[in-house]
Amino acid sequence: MNSNILRMLPLLILFVLSVAIALGLFSGDDRDKAIVTVNQGKKFSAYELPSLGKNEMFTPQLFGGGRVLVVNIFASWCEPCATEHEVLMKLAHKVNIYGIAWKDKPADTIKYLQQRGNPFQQIGVDEAGITTVPMAITGVPETFVLDKNGAIALHYKAPITEETMTKLFIPLISILNDKRAE
Amino acid sequence: MINALNKLNLLIYLLHFKNWEFLKCVRPLRGEKSDFRSRFLYTHPNFSVGMAIVFLWIFPLFAFAADVPLPDSGQERRAQELFKEIRCMVCQGQAISDSNAEVAGDIRRNIRQQITSGMSEEKIKSELAQRYGDVILMNPPFKTSTVLLWLGPWVVLLIGGGAAFFYFHGAKPKKRL
Numbered sequence: 001m002n003s004n005i006l007r008m009l010p011l012l013i014l015f016v017l018s019v020a021i022a023l024g025l026f027s028g029d030d031r032d033k034a035i036v037t038v039n040q041g042k043k044f045s046a047y048e049l050p051s052l053g054k055n056e057m058f059t060p061q062l063f064g065g066g067r068v069l070v071v072n073i074f075a076s077w078c079e080p081c082a083t084e085h086e087v088l089m090k091l092a093h094k095v096n097i098y099g100i101a102w103k104d105k106p107a108d109t110i111k112y113l114q115q116r117g118n119p120f121q122q123i124g125v126d127e128a129g130i131t132t133v134p135m136a137i138t139g140v141p142e143t144f145v146l147d148k149n150g151a152i153a154l155h156y157k158a159p160i161t162e163e164t165m166t167k168l169f170i171p172l173i174s175i176l177n178d179k180r181a182e
Numbered sequence: 183m184i185n186a187l188n189k190l191n192l193l194i195y196l197l198h199f200k201n202w203e204f205l206k207c208v209r210p211l212r213g214e215k216s217d218f219r220s221r222f223l224y225t226h227p228n229f230s231v232g233m234a235i236v237f238l239w240i241f242p243l244f245a246f247a248a249d250v251p252l253p254d255s256g257q258e259r260r261a262q263e264l265f266k267e268i269r270c271m272v273c274q275g276q277a278i279s280d281s282n283a284e285v286a287g288d289i290r291r292n293i294r295q296q297i298t299s300g301m302s303e304e305k306i307k308s309e310l311a312q313r314y315g316d317v318i319l320m321n322p323p324f325k326t327s328t329v330l331l332w333l334g335p336w337v338v339l340l341i342g343g344g345a346a347f348f349y350f351h352g353a354k355p356k357k358r359l
Binding site for chain 1: 271272284285287288289291292310312313314315345
C-alpha cells in the first residue's frame with residue numbers, strides 16, 4: 001500500500017503542477033493583461049511636445065490641475081488605432097482626451113483626423129518617439145487615465161473596445177471624478 | 183553589429199570576385215558549347231557583384247536606420263554592452279541589441295543619451311525597470327517574488343537527481359538478490 005502511493009507520487013506531482021500552470025495560463029482575461037500596473041499612481045511624465053495645428057506647446061502643465069483626463073497614444077499608420085478611434089469619439093463626450101501622435105508625420109495625422117473626426121482637445125506631435133521611454137510605451141495604441149493630481153490611474157496597452165469603455169474606462173473615470181484632488 | 187555585418191559582407195564580396203575570375207577562366211571560347219555553370223543565374227558575375235553591393239550597402243542601412251553610434255568609442259562600447267541586458271518589450275525573447283523593433287530603437291537612443299550625460303549602468307537599468315517593470319531586464323533581479331524563477335530549476339534538479347540516485351542505488355542490489 002505504502003509503496004503504491006510512492007509509485008504514484010511523480011504522477012501526482014505532475015498533475016498538481018499541470019493544474020497550477022493551466023490555472024495561471026487561462027485564468028484572467030486579456031483585459032487584465034493589457035493593464036500595466038508598474039506605473040500606477042506615479043506622476044505622468046510628459047515631454048514638452050509641439051502641438052498639432054496650434055501655436056502653443058503640448059506641456060505637462062496640461063495634466064493634473066484638478067481634472068480627470070485621458071491621454072491616448074496613436075498613429076495614423078496603426079490599424080488597431082483606427083478601430084479604436086470610433087470608441088474614442090464616444091469617450092470624448094464623457095472626458096477630455098489628449099492625444100500624442102507617435103512616430104507619425106503631422107501631415108498624415110491631419111489627414112487621419114480629417115477622415116475620422118477629432119476626439120482630442122490637443123495633440124502632441126512626437127515624430128521621433130522621444131516619449132517612448134519616459135511613458136513606458138511599447139506600441140500603439142496605448143491609453144492613460146490620469147487622476148485629478150495628474151498621476152496615472154490606468155495604463156492600458158491595448159485598443160479600447162466598446163466593452164472596455166463601458167466596463168472599465170467610464171466607471172473608473174466617474175470614480176476618479178468623485179475623488180477630491182489633493 | 184553593423185561592423186561585423188559589414189566585414190561579413192566584404193568577405194562575401196571578395197569571394198565573389200574570386201568566383202568572377204574563375205568564371206572568366208571557364209567561359210567557353212567562341213564556337214564551343216557553353217559551360218553549364220554559367221547558365222545558373224547566381225554564378226553570373228554581374229549577379230554576384232550586384233548581390234554583394236546589395237548586401238554591402240543596403241542591408242546595413244535597413245538594419246538599424248535610426249541608430250547613431252556615440253562619437254566616444256568607450257561610451258559606445260558601454261552602451262552596446264547595456265543593450266544586451268535590456269529586453270525588447272515587443273519581441274520578448276530578444277534583447278534590444280539585436281531587435282529592430284521601433285521601440286527597441288527608441289530605448290537604445292535613450293540609453294545612449296543617458297550614457298553621454300554620465301549616468302551609471304545600474305542607474306539606467308533601475309530607471310528602465312521602474313518604468314517598464316523587471317521584465318525589461320534580460321536577467322531579472324533576485325527578489326522574494328523571483329525566488330521561484332531562480333531556484334525553481336535547481337529544486338527540480340535536486341528532487342529529480344535525488345530520486346534517481348536513490349532509485350539506482352537502492353534498487354540494483356535488490357534485483358541481484
